[in-house]
Amino acid sequence: MARGTVRHLTNESSVTQHDDAPNEYDFTRIQEKWQARWDELRPFATDNPADTRPRKYVLDMFPYPSGDLHMGHAEAYALGDVVARYWRLQGFNVLHPIGWDSFGLPAENAAIKRGVDPRAWTYDNIEQQRQSMKRYGASFDWDRVLHTSDPEYYKWNQWLFLKLYEKGLAYRKASWVNWCTHDQTVLANEQVVDGRCERCDNVVVKKKLTQWYFKITDYADRLLDDLNQLEGSWPSKVIAMQRNWIGRSVGADVDFVIEGRAERVTVFTTRPDTLFGATFMVVAPDSDLAAELVADADDETKKNFAAYLEQVQKSTEIERQDATREKTGVPLGRVAINPVNGERIPVWAADYVLADYGHGAVMAVPAHDQRDLEFAIKFDLPVRVVVDTNAPVTGAIPVITPEMLEAGDLLPPDPVQTGEALAGEGRLMNSGPLDGLSKSNAIKRVIELLEEAGTGRAAKTYRLRDWLISRQRYWGTPIPILHTEDGREIPVEESALPVELPPSEGLDLQPKGASPLGAAEDWVNVTLPDGTAARRDPDTMDTFVDSSWYFLRFLNPNDDTQAFDPKEAEKWAPVDQYVGGVTHAILHLLYARFITKVLFDLGYVSFTEPFSALLNQGMVLMNGSAMSKSRGNIVRLSEQLDEHGVDAVRLTMAFAGPPEDDIDWADVSPAGSAKFLARAWRITGEVTSSPEVEWKGGDAALRRQTHRLLADAPGLVEGFKFNVVVARLMELVNAIRKTIDSGPGAGDPAVREAIEIVTKLLSLFAPYTADDMWERLGYEGSVATTTLRKADPTLLVEESVTAIVQVDGKVRDRFEVAPTIDTGALEILARGSDAVARAVGDREIVNVIVRAPKLVNIATKR
């Protein structure tokens, strides 16, 4: 078959109106024709200040320029475009921009591999993607393109960094960080997946380094609590993942005195009620606290600790996160004193306690915590039950029943025997003043006691850690800080921004654990105004900084006086509809939310959440699994576009199923989509009525169907049921076909009305075909810039409906009735039915439910 053409037999009568126009659906011709028109018309530019239409900001997650666009991009941009085009048809002024997230490791790694400049490699890829994107026909405003690797963009990245620095939200600290052994750079917690580097899948180890952090933990409560306002507009899955990630725990801080040490050690616990059951303390071996506690110990203890620490640090994240492995640890030879009962308990170091969570130390209550129990059993430490989990609790009050007393079996099983810690509700015991209280009451009471004694307080802690933003790589935004020899940090003046990346020429980009920029002597060495020498910070920023505010830069991408114009933000932001993959459910979205809240606090924006609504599209699979080279199941987008046309591929993406579901390309039919487009397109060549024709008088059944679609379309599109909209369009095209072939014919006004509505709605999915159809229908310009009519309510009323009559839930008869029939009339009709009488037989009718005009159900005594 000839590429680019869906052949069909020419019907002589269909040529009458457009003798000169081609009468074959040739998508290549249509694409080329309309691409040129769009370049000329700029139908999607959003730059007219006099535009008074209401506004919508529809944003697709911008792509990373690694190679050409693939099927995943195709799906995302097809779906985002449906939403953008829909709001335009509804009369909105829609901002729908596109850009490139063009800094980052893959570009640099690829550049190293090929021995080329990362800059050249990146911009070559952008150009390729830009052309593919244009061909793909998404309704972007091409005058607002940005690239995060442009100095004009990253200048404002640096500005943002300095704003955070001024607020104390950007700081440097030495700590154990995730180190990717392959990429030779640090990773944020969020970038470590199952102990491996999210990007290259290599093993991650811990390394102690001084790094830059953003203090996202200051915003933990707001990031968590504000998720409530996104409920219903964001996928619940994403909200759950974010909640989980922030991981707020509520409990208490408890101060323990350490014998022979002036300072107390504070531990965080979610179970302060079990404080009387604490039989030892555990600190993280890699914490400063452990090192300090062991410093005064005897040589044997020190030696054991040193050996243990070395072993811990050697282990990879994968080993460390294996929850099934045996507990390990060493005693530190120190004694802690329980503040509530004065009990002396030993202090151990063990790697099941994490240095950077809570205070890096825990009170171990082995009877009621599984981890502590395993440790106690392994090292033969005492276990004391302080909550009787066999005592039921009604409300907050423990209840002991006479039966229980009689059974003499009040105590729960011994955790040491069963190996199971007693985690449940119960009644406090062995706990002095807490005895007899329920768990929740005991928590309240013990916090009061601790606060009175000054040895503890209610506390919250989070799983979320501060955001590590420095990277020891070349292709990123330089951190705008100077370091003097005496260790001072000097922020670069705002007027001196951007701190431009030096050329990569002459730099060794091979990863070696330190930033390549440190070797750019001309760049890194600077002299301060007072004559002292300083060095630029050689690290670059995590690219998630770039993408945490790009949606604001789109508002005025060429403004060189500010990052974004707050007045424009007032007009357009926050983003009304954000569209992208669920892969960014945590990282990108959390960071963007954080930065938005910071900008709110700084007074730059008036909203606290960046994305009012979120749509996650699924992945495109092939034969049940993700496409990959190793599986050899890659479907090339460019080949699909060559074979079936842009519109057919886009339509297939929308029609395949709910947007959030994965699409298996083996299950769908782009050829079927092309067939449908050709059918619809062909009809526009058969219509013989003129654009000015009066609708009324047209075929009533077809008109009703058209208006039902008009009435349903908004709800369907806004509910992201794109697949249903496409199905309804197919249905309507089938109906038009019938009306032409075996009904009133191609000249009927209802045919024109129907195909015009099809054309408008089809433009959401198949913009090239729709614009060509629009022209064939006798109009000029792009159908995408028209608006959609409202349904005529008089046409939505059915002339008659089918009422069904059930007997005991089974359908026994049906009638054609007026939609306005009342309950009594319908019941009389139903009771008069022979079929119903036969079904009822001689049984007694006990109930008749009437739901006029659609249903009667007669229940009989059985």
Next chain:
RNA sequence: GCUCCCGUAGCCCAAUCGGCAGAGGCAGCCGACUUAAAAUCGGCCGAGUCUGGGUUCGAGUCCCAGCGGGAGCACCA
């Protein structure tokens, strides 16, 4: 292990408030066109909704339990 989501025709998927299980597509079959085939056009066939209970006049839809699939979290004190 914990949490969440999903199981409807051979396949992908629809089904407003609980009210006739089917909108659409793919595949299949039949017919038209063709010397023939492909393509195209027209038509047809096709589940009783994963299983077992429950609520209800009535359950794909609500509740409980199980099975199957997917996702997230997982030594976070």
